[in-house]
Amino acid sequence: MTTPHPGGERESRPSRQEIRRSTNQAPPLVGHNVVTADRALSEAVLRHGSAEVLDSLVGIGAEAGSAEAREHGMLANEHHPVLRPFDRYGVRVDEVDFHPSWHWLMERAIGHGLAAAAWQAQEDGDPHAHVRRAAGFMAWSHTEPGHGCPVSMTYAAVPALRVDEAIAKEWVPRLASRIYDPGLRRPDEKLGALAGMGMTEKQGGSDVRANVTRAVAVPEDGSYRLYGHKWFTSAPMNDVFLVLAQADDGVTCFLVPRMLLDGTRNALDVVRLKEKLGNRSNASSELEFDGTVALRIGDEGRGVRTIIEMVAATRLDCVLGSTSLMRKAVSEAAWHVAHRSAFGSLLVDKPLMQNVVADLAVETEAATVLAMRLAAAVDRPDDAHEAALRRIALPLAKFWVCKRTPAMVAEALECLGGNGYVEESGMPLLYREAPLNSVWEGSGNVNALDVLRALGREPEVLDAYLTEVGLARGADARLDAAIDDTLALIGGLLGDRSGLERSARRLAGRMAALLQGTLLVRYAPEEVADLFIASRLSPGYDATYGCLEASGAELRAVVQRAMPVL
Structure with a gap:
């Protein structure tokens, strides 16, 4: 296109359409299967699992590589979780509000069996349950890594819960569910549950034997009451937590539900959410216990x-x-x-x-x-x-x-x-x-x-x-x-x-x-x-x-x- 020059001369200029044309840019990496396109991962699944296991992962691989999953991952990180400690009537609720994309990601992660389903599958005779789950976890983490935290903790809780047969019988089936059922309700009303853990405290960090949270036994029903502060507990919206506290005989492991079976909220207060470098879609918090109901897992003094x-x-x-x-x-x-x-x-x-x-x-x-x-x-x-x-x-x-x-x-x-x-x-x-x-x-x-x-x-x-x-x-x-x-x-x-x-x-x-x-x-x-x-x-x-x-x-x-x- 030729346009007049203010001085009367003529010069050649690109048109606006030419200026705005985008060239030599890589297209978005979407529409690929992150399992089948990853030859090292696919070969490992065949090596340690089977062709059937690999075939079962094709669906999650395709969904993880989709444009829709990429968009949800970006939105979940852009819109951070927000702590809502009280409802409009002043009642303490300690709820964490998430963007819909978080729930989209969680629903599919749980539905694909990436939480505790592998443990149940192993019991049911699947010889490659954890290889299947590991490959699926790696594939789905391409979407957005932050929501993997509650999924991972739910998976990891099962071996500890199995120390107590009665507690495991009650909680493992809920954690192994493929149904994502968020919200604060009685445990027996939920179709699926998520687990978290709270080990570290302000004064100790990795040195959990320095923990000062106190556990007081209630002889009447065999439960305990916890008093203390946990410095770093991710996913405070989860349904149950494994925590460490000092009992009479030393550091002991406890199970802490958010809701009690009588429908009342356990005395577990979310003090604040942490502002983190990354992992922004995931809520990480400080928790405060003041008479919090807990059940002992394993013997006193054997918590670690x-x-x-x-x-x-x-x-x-x-x-x-x-x-x-x-x-x-x-x-x-x-x-x-x-x-x-x-x-x-x-x-x-x-x-x-x-x-x-x-x-x-x-x-x-x-x-x-x-x-x-x-x-x-x-x-x-x-x-x-x-x-x-x-x-x-x-x-x-x-x-x-x-x-x-x-x-x-x-x-x-x-x-x-x-x-x-x-x-x-x-x-x-x-x-x-x-x-x-x-x-x-x-x-x-x-x-x-x-x-x-x-x-x-x-x-x-x-x-x-x-x-x-x-x-x-x-x-x-x-x-x-x-x-x-x-x-x-x-x-x-x-x-x-x-x-x-x-x-x-x-x-x-x-x-x-x-x-x-x-x-x-x-x-x-x-x-x-x-x-x-x-x-x-x-x-x-x-x-x-x-x-x-x-x-x-x-x-x-x-x-x-x-x-x-x-």
Whole structure:
């Protein structure tokens, strides 16, 4: 279009239509199946489960990758939960109001059996109940990670509740329900229920033995009354909570319902909701107990041991959730570079970008094989090797995978350039969420120290670890050298304990990376395993993503394997 110039000259200007035309932008990553498009996850389901299990996950994979799910995830994070302590008549209600998108996400998560349904399915004879649930949890977490918190705690509550047969009989069927039934009502009137937990207090944090919340026994009916303050309790709208409190004989585990069977509200006050870095769709709160009715689970003084299986299950979900964040991030990065051109060609064809995306894909696949191996161990509760491996590998994986996630997500965000820093891309949501699981259920230090505790007190866990990594011996000389080096590190630190605690992180990281490497050698394509061993298990590893020493063909194959397919 030609327009007159004020000075009488004529110049060529683009039309408004041309100015507003959008080109060289990647289309939204929607309409893909996050299960079938994730080859590492699909292969793990077939390996540890069956073709039937994989087929059963196609529906959740399609829904998780839909435009509708993406929109609900964004809306649930944009509209934060709001605490409503009183109703309009001044009656204390302590309700939390959520955006409809939160309820949309929760209804489908519960309906897909991601809460406690796996435990019931396992009892009913499903040999792959927890592999099925783990893969589903990873897939559905692509939609929005915050609502996974109440879902995860409900899943994790069941092992602790089973310590008391009567309590388990009453509550497990409600928690295992596939019906999402929110609202404050009598437990026996609800079609489904959700569980939470409250362990930490202001003065103690992870040191739960420093808790001061007091439990007073009521001999007349065998219940207790709790008095104290819980510093961090997520999902205060849930129906029942597992909490720790000091009874006469020490720290004890208790069940605290929000509503009592007579229809009255339990004395459980929500003091405030926390303003958090991420996880914004989920309500996290401080709770106050003042004569709160509670039922004891397990013996007095055995609270930590009673609740430890709940902690183990939530740690597994931390690994699954972080792995899902990695997968979502690398999918967005790979999708973007496959559609964005710069300097004369697609970004995906640039050698350096190939190196970065391939490195992110290797990191994600290593997390996936480890996460699903742990889920498979839950499906074999009576196997001594599996139980011992789960005991040592869970804190290893929780430490390592969750610790790797923030840097990995940041690098994936950078692949999108400025677009990745804009909220509409969804990448800032992932970035804010990335540090969460490294904090939840024990920080990095707590899990590294738990590794030392297991090695020092339970000899069978080291045997299980050595057996598992030994299954890959002979497949790669570099891997064999890494196994020998790691065994020497373990032996040296256990032999001279003077510097053991100072070296806990180095030991945990090395053991976790070696376990990932051995699983990749056994199960992943050769190029993925080769790149992992050549980088993560080699001396002088440069932790900066995009420093792989590999051929273009090798990098392209790894990138292609990670590429989402519509």
